[in-house]
Amino acid sequence: MLSKKSKLWVTVTMIFLILMALISIGPLFWVVMSSFKTTKETMRDAFALPNSWNFDGYRVALDISPIFKFYGNSLVIALSSTLLNLVVVSMAAYALARFRFKGNEQLTLLFSSSLLIPVSALLMPIYRIWMTLKLFDTRLGLILVYAALGLPESLFLFKAYFQSIPKELEEAAYLDGAGVFRTFLTIICPLAKSGLATGAILQFLKSWNEFIFALVLTKSTEVRTLPLALNYFTSQFTFNYAAMFAGITMAVLPSILIYVLLQEQVTSSMIAGSLKG
Amino acid sequence: MKKALLFVLCFVMALGAFAAVQAQDVVEINVPTMRIGINSSAEWFAERSAAFNAEYGDRIKVNIEEIAGDQNLVDKIKVLYSANSLPSAFDLGGYNVIDMMKDQLVDLTPYIDEETRANASDICWEVNTRDGKILGMPFTRQVIGYFYNKEHFAAAGIEKPAETWEEFFEDCEKLKAAGFTPLSMDTADSGWVTSLMLGAMIGGTDEGEVWMNTALPTDYNTEAFIDAATKIQYMFQNYTTPDAIGGAYEHAAANFFIEETSMIANGPWMVSDFYDTTMVDEDFADKIGVAMYPGAVMYNSGKIGWQVGAKDPKELEAAITYVKFMTSVESQLKMLEMTGDTPAADVASDNVYPLVNETTALTENAKHSINDFQSLWYANVVDEISVQYPLLAQGTITPEEFAQALTDTAQKN
Numbered sequence: 254m255l256s257k258k259s260k261l262w263v264t265v266t267m268i269f270l271i272l273m274a275l276i277s278i279g280p281l282f283w284v285v286m287s288s289f290k291t292t293k294e295t296m297r298d299a300f301a302l303p304n305s306w307n308f309d310g311y312r313v314a315l316d317i318s319p320i321f322k323f324y325g326n327s328l329v330i331a332l333s334s335t336l337l338n339l340v341v342v343s344m345a346a347y348a349l350a351r352f353r354f355k356g357n358e359q360l361t362l363l364f365s366s367s368l369l370i371p372v373s374a375l376l377m378p379i380y381r382i383w384m385t386l387k388l389f390d391t392r393l394g395l396i397l398v399y400a401a402l403g404l405p406e407s408l409f410l411f412k413a414y415f416q417s418i419p420k421e422l423e424e425a426a427y428l429d430g431a432g433v434f435r436t437f438l439t440i441i442c443p444l445a446k447s448g449l450a451t452g453a454i455l456q457f458l459k460s461w462n463e464f465i466f467a468l469v470l471t472k473s474t475e476v477r478t479l480p481l482a483l484n485y486f487t488s489q490f491t492f493n494y495a496a497m498f499a500g501i502t503m504a505v506l507p508s509i510l511i512y513v514l515l516q517e518q519v520t521s522s523m524i525a526g527s528l529k530g
Numbered sequence: 531m532k533k534a535l536l537f538v539l540c541f542v543m544a545l546g547a548f549a550a551v552q553a554q555d556v557v558e559i560n561v562p563t564m565r566i567g568i569n570s571s572a573e574w575f576a577e578r579s580a581a582f583n584a585e586y587g588d589r590i591k592v593n594i595e596e597i598a599g600d601q602n603l604v605d606k607i608k609v610l611y612s613a614n615s616l617p618s619a620f621d622l623g624g625y626n627v628i629d630m631m632k633d634q635l636v637d638l639t640p641y642i643d644e645e646t647r648a649n650a651s652d653i654c655w656e657v658n659t660r661d662g663k664i665l666g667m668p669f670t671r672q673v674i675g676y677f678y679n680k681e682h683f684a685a686a687g688i689e690k691p692a693e694t695w696e697e698f699f700e701d702c703e704k705l706k707a708a709g710f711t712p713l714s715m716d717t718a719d720s721g722w723v724t725s726l727m728l729g730a731m732i733g734g735t736d737e738g739e740v741w742m743n744t745a746l747p748t749d750y751n752t753e754a755f756i757d758a759a760t761k762i763q764y765m766f767q768n769y770t771t772p773d774a775i776g777g778a779y780e781h782a783a784a785n786f787f788i789e790e791t792s793m794i795a796n797g798p799w800m801v802s803d804f805y806d807t808t809m810v811d812e813d814f815a816d817k818i819g820v821a822m823y824p825g826a827v828m829y830n831s832g833k834i835g836w837q838v839g840a841k842d843p844k845e846l847e848a849a850i851t852y853v854k855f856m857t858s859v860e861s862q863l864k865m866l867e868m869t870g871d872t873p874a875a876d877v878a879s880d881n882v883y884p885l886v887n888e889t890t891a892l893t894e895n896a897k898h899s900i901n902d903f904q905s906l907w908y909a910n911v912v913d914e915i916s917v918q919y920p921l922l923a924q925g926t927i928t929p930e931e932f933a934q935a936l937t938d939t940a941q942k943n
Contacts, residue, residue, distance in 0.1 A: 291808050292808050292809050293808060293809055293811075296787060296788045296809070297788050309808075313568075317566075317568060318567060376609050377609055377612045377613050380609060380610075380613050380615075381613050384613070384615070465605075468602055468605070468606055469606055472562070472593075472595040474596060481598060481602075482598075484567070484598035484599035484602060485566065485567030485568065485598040486568055487599065487780065488567065488570070488598075489601075489719065489722070489779060490570060490779060490799060490800065491568050491570045492568065492783070492784075493568045493808075495808070496568065
């Protein structure tokens with residue numbers, strides 16, 4: 254039997270959790286419900302449930318925007334840039350975390366300092382370089398930019414994580430005859446799995462949501478990404494709420510589904526990352 | 531046998547050379563556009579693009595770059611300008627970048643013959659001209675009054691639209707007393723609807739009319755501007771919906787469509803929405819009237835047209851052909867019929883919604899014809915309005931401080 258105090262505590266906790274769940278699920282529920290309403294219904298009462306299950310918004314959204322093509326591009330570009338960032342930055346972070354060499358600190362500072370450069374200042378130079386290198390309007394162009402944009406955060410995260418792993422484990426591997434690369438690959442990476450996963454998630458989200466480089470560095474619908482598709486549903490003097498909410502629903506639901514399926518891994522890696530970082 | 535082989539070889543080579551020459555003759559031009567998706571002129575652009583391809587497709591290949599969202603296109607053009615890579619041809623729906631980019635835009639003057647010149651009225655050419663050089667080819671005109679809900683007016687005992695601003699504010703009080711919110715207003719995206727009201731107040735005198743037709747003003751500390759800002763502040767605080775602060779055009783329009791508000795300032799391109807039953811009730815269009823602003827003020831001016839950034843001579847020639855096609859009288863009439871946007875040429879069509887022609891007819895009785903802020907003011911001032919309007923609306927800054935903030939921004943150019 255729970256005491257009165259414990260019962261009160263459980264009730265307060267439950268209320269708090271329900272409230273948090275509502276705050277988290279509420280906006281998503283609202284967007285999905287609004288996608289089944291007509292624009293008129295949304296204008297009249299934004300928070301009312303739909304009068305009927307109307308799929309016109311989805312039909313219009315698919316008619317006027319290449320949303321699935323953009324979705325596929327987003328998936329390829331975000332996954333590739335995440336992988337590239339993970340491979341390159343983890344190795345750089347390992348070297349900076351473990352080896353003492355001249356210029357180590359300066360190099361770390363240099364990599365991290367790119368955090369201070371505003372994106373708008375990078376746009377034009379990158380555009381010109383990409384034009385020269387024939388990377389303009391290519392998926393590879395976006396992959397390289399996104400992988401580089403995530404460099405400072407990933408470096409900071411990975412370096413801190415590698416530093417928290419006891420050196421003795423590597424020394425034991427060296428004694429057993431393993432080289433630096435093998436030690437990194439077979440000893441360090443598995444131990445740093447949580448940290449690497451945290452970095453990968455952050456990098457993926459950054460690439461997935463990025464808008465301005467996708468706009469400036471591409472011109473054909475063949476390589477464009479999802480954030481650009483959502484602009485097909487509003488313009489200065491016209492709007493179609495039904496299509497816009499349908500578009501948002503189609504854009505976010507798969508990612509939420511993936512998150513729900515991988516929830517345990519994501520949460521544990523985030524917690525582990527926060528503790529060890 | 532050898533002769534026959536030689537003949538076939540020569541024939542194939544000649545065919546190849548002919549094909550190569552043919553292929554070389556097709557000039558490619560790049561045209562970014564925001565006229566896609568749900569943009570009201572998307573259908574017009576698609577129809578005109580198809581017509582252009584049918585007529586010139588064997589000589590000119592148009593690579594359309596779809597950029598959804600008006601502001602996104604403006605942002606991209608700014609980056610391309612910084613990189614000295616403006617596209618072959620583009621139009622920004624009237625948004626003024628001519629002054630910022632005049633050093634890279636092609637002077638179209640040598641390409642404007644008498645026939646082309648007749649495609650637009652003088653006022654339209656003037657808006658697109660800088661230092662004697664025509665930098666934009668006009669195809670639409672800016673004609674804007676305001677729309678009002680006749681049922682609301684009748685219920686509030688208002689017989690006709692106000693002729694003075696005093697009457698206008700009295701009518702707002704009557705509407706409020708009758709249970710209606712008098713005005714649709716906004717602050718985001720340069721506060722289009724609100725700024726139209728602001729401009730109309732300034733343009734009600736001869737002096738104000740001149741100011742509202744002056745390109746790139748750098749001093750907003752005028753009596754007329756501060757007086758108009760004072761009225762706008764009062765409107766924000768008394769006659770509009772709570773979502774006006776932070777809201778964009780779509781929120782202002784939505785409030786008018788659901789008959790929450792009684793008046794909205796906007797152009798005739800909005801009229802087709804009055805008939806769209808996914809947005810409004812079936813008889814909505816019958817309830818709507820159009821009026822000129824108090825003081826007999828109408829927005830009636832030229833609009834920034836198509837601009838050309840092509841550098842290569844062949845590309846330039848193709849771009850000029852394209853722009854002339856898109857701005858032809860035929861294209862203008864299609865635009866009028868498909869979107870309600872007023873042509874730059876003095877032409878009319880019966881195949882449009884009555885309110886569109888009624889709006890154009892109002893210009894004949896207007897005492898003051900003014901231009902809109904998006905066409906005339908510096909781009910950074912247009913952006914700054916969205917920052918300053920919420921502060922003005924909430925009373926955080928005074929109308930004088932509002933004017934000073936815009937002056938400071940303009941003088942940074």
